[in-house]
Amino acid sequence: MARALLSMSSMPSIPTATAQQQPTIYTDSFPYSYLGCLNETTDIPNTNGARALADGKVWAGTGYMTVPMCLGFCGGGPGQVYRFVGLEYSRECWCADVLNGLSVKLDDSACALQCDGNAAQLCGGPLKLSVYVMTSNQTMANISTMGSSSPSMAVASWILLWVAAAMLIIRD
Secondary structure, eight states, X not given: OOOOOOOGXXXXXXXXXXXXXXXXXXXXXXXXXXXXXEEOSTTSTTSTTOOSSOSSEEEEOTTTOOHHHHHHHHHSSSSOOOSEEEEETTTEXXXXXXXXXXXXXXXXXXXXXXXXXXXXXXXXXXXXXXXEEEOOHHHHHXXXXXXXXXXXXXXXXXXXHHHHHHHXXXXX
């Protein structure tokens, strides 16, 4: 009896931008909406290096970060759902419930770095954050199940997302 083996080469690939595509602001972000490009606050004098999004969690996805992965990290799966999501320097994902008041909105062109994992999406810039904000408190209650009918299905969906991300790391 022959066994079927699942190999990394048989996994579907993640779409990437072609040479003709210019990266754009990711808008398919429900329940988040794009707030804008904001400055990081670590270089502002007398702030002790405080971050724009400091009270949550961070993930560096070198080589594979995308906007949907970051939104899922901050707003899906077990654990806390964060109000603000920021992508910085093409591969950093920041989650927080509070946006530092010293962070100001910049022109969107300041957040012009392509995401490491999808060159068609914009992921901030050097000391610049592409920031998304949760659209409503009601949505925060609904996101905990990721659109599924049960929390166990939400957890299973979350685990599958992270397994897929791990496979991308192993593949490279």
